[in-house]
Amino acid sequence: MSNSVILITASPALADYWADSLGLQDALRLADLAALNHHAVAADSLVLVDLAQQNVVEQDIVQACRHCRVLALSSQPSDAEGLYWLQCGAVGYAHAMSTGDLLLQMFETVAAGGTWVGRSIMQQLCARFGSRLPATPTSPLAAKLSERELAVVEALRQGKANKEIARLLDISERTVKAHLTSVFQKFGVEDRLQLLLKLTGG
Amino acid sequence: MSNSVILITASPALADYWADSLGLQDALRLADLAALNHHAVAADSLVLVDLAQQNVVEQDIVQACRHCRVLALSSQPSDAEGLYWLQCGAVGYAHAMSTGDLLLQMFETVAAGGTWVGRSIMQQLCARFGSRLPATPTSPLAAKLSERELAVVEALRQGKANKEIARLLDISERTVKAHLTSVFQKFGVEDRLQLLLKLTGG
DNA sequence: AAACCTATTGTACTGAAGGGCAATTTCCTA
DNA sequence: TAGGAAATTGCCCTTCAGTACAATAGGTTT
Numbered sequence: 001m002s003n004s005v006i007l008i009t010a011s012p013a014l015a016d017y018w019a020d021s022l023g024l025q026d027a028l029r030l031a032d033l034a035a036l037n038h039h040a041v042a043a044d045s046l047v048l049v050d051l052a053q054q055n056v057v058e059q060d061i062v063q064a065c066r067h068c069r070v071l072a073l074s075s076q077p078s079d080a081e082g083l084y085w086l087q088c089g090a091v092g093y094a095h096a097m098s099t100g101d102l103l104l105q106m107f108e109t110v111a112a113g114g115t116w117v118g119r120s121i122m123q124q125l126c127a128r129f130g131s132r133l134p135a136t137p138t139s140p141l142a143a144k145l146s147e148r149e150l151a152v153v154e155a156l157r158q159g160k161a162n163k164e165i166a167r168l169l170d171i172s173e174r175t176v177k178a179h180l181t182s183v184f185q186k187f188g189v190e191d192r193l194q195l196l197l198k199l200t201g202g
Numbered sequence: 203m204s205n206s207v208i209l210i211t212a213s214p215a216l217a218d219y220w221a222d223s224l225g226l227q228d229a230l231r232l233a234d235l236a237a238l239n240h241h242a243v244a245a246d247s248l249v250l251v252d253l254a255q256q257n258v259v260e261q262d263i264v265q266a267c268r269h270c271r272v273l274a275l276s277s278q279p280s281d282a283e284g285l286y287w288l289q290c291g292a293v294g295y296a297h298a299m300s301t302g303d304l305l306l307q308m309f310e311t312v313a314a315g316g317t318w319v320g321r322s323i324m325q326q327l328c329a330r331f332g333s334r335l336p337a338t339p340t341s342p343l344a345a346k347l348s349e350r351e352l353a354v355v356e357a358l359r360q361g362k363a364n365k366e367i368a369r370l371l372d373i374s375e376r377t378v379k380a381h382l383t384s385v386f387q388k389f390g391v392e393d394r395l396q397l398l399l400k401l402t403g404g
Numbered sequence: 405a406a407a408c409c410t411a412t413t414g415t416a417c418t419g420a421a422g423g424g425c426a427a428t429t430t431c432c433t434a
Numbered sequence: 435t436a437g438g439a440a441a442t443t444g445c446c447c448t449t450c451a452g453t454a455c456a457a458t459a460g461g462t463t464t
Binding site for chain 1: 308359394398
């Protein structure tokens with residue numbers, strides 16, 4: 001049940017290249033994204049969009065992404081551009097003149113319900129909200145902390161200093177540091193600030 | 203030049219399934235992630251990890267992801283879990299018992315340098331990414347703080363140290379401190395930790 | 405022009421944070 | 435019962451954070 005495929009580019013040569021690479025000689029070809037939203041295309045179609053001379057408004061992009069799986073292909077890829085389209089709902093972003101193998105790869109990936117993203121972009125996505133994880137007790141990390149470590153972390157979340165935490169738990173300041181050092185290691189952070197971000201940032 | 207592949211799971215049956223699906227009868231098998239970091243595995247190896255009974259520390263995960271391409275496979279997939287592993291640096295996340303086709307798909311995708319992510323997770327990633335962007339310009343902080351102070355605060359929110367902020371803004375560390383002192387006063391807090399709590403915790 | 409604000413940087417000081425090394429105690433498991 | 439984590443602490447050391455005291459320079463406002 002292969003859904004229909006739509007190639008969107010103003011360049012016939014590029015459309016040919018895509019069609020050849022993917023073995024889709026009968027794919028529907030359109031000049032621009034706006035046209036897509038005026039067509040009665042099958043829902044969940046696969047749409048390859050050439051980002052060369054995009055003069056589309058964001059609304060068109062979002063709408064297209066809602067109804068179809070959009071593969072954004074740029075002749076001058078940049079992480080910023082990729083992130084933009086992915087935010088709009090695209091399921092893939094790569095160079096428009098990628099090798100046939102890579103194109104096929106992307107094609108099959110998105111057809112399988114996945115998302116094709118280059119490593120650099122994925123890292124940026126992750127780096128942006130950096131290591132912020134839900135502080136929920138369901139976090140795989142919470143389980144790794146001992147009872148005392150949890151208590152120290154809990155106090156740390158209140159913005160308390162080591163000395164205060166020590167008084168609070170009735171232990172020495174050195175012990176607080178020991179617990180914290182252990183927690184830092186388990187969370188892969190370097191100091192209380194990063195730990196706090198990891199816990200509260202979200 | 204196929205790099206080595208490592209299967210990490212406590213279940214021999216699952217390892218068999220993976221090996222069969224991917225045609226990798228000779229893949230190295232390990233019981234848990236921690237073992238990986240004690241092995242001298244080839245850099246950039248492909249690592250399939252069973253998330254079933256993972257009692258690993260985040261540091262181990264991050265380290266593994268730094269050296270290899272980690273495919274996280276869960277027997278009970280959830281977006282939260284997927285996001286967690288992706289943030290740690292995994293390049294793929296899916297059901298451990300995915301169909302052979304899908305597994306192969308993921309395998310080839312990450313081997314090609316891409317990232318395999320389900321649609322739902324990608325949307326979450328993008329949603330969070332987007333929501334972090336307008337953090338500064340619209341917030342009530344902007345009114346109180348000068349341009350430079352905002353820049354410093356923005357860096358602080360990333361958990362950066364004074365020295366890093368200085369390099370980032372190309373000013374001296376002393377100036378960073380000056381800006382911070384000013385910000386502390388405006389917000390009525392005593393240190394960066396409390397400032398962070400005031401900013402993120404409400 | 406004088407007053408004022410912002411940005412910038414320096415020196416030097418105090419105190420907190422974090423960790424290395426080492427020891428003790430308790431409690432639990434092979 | 436021996437071994438092994440977890441908790442505890444001390445001493446000492448390095449680095450970082452924050453501030454007091456000061457100074458220079460470029461703008462804006464009055």
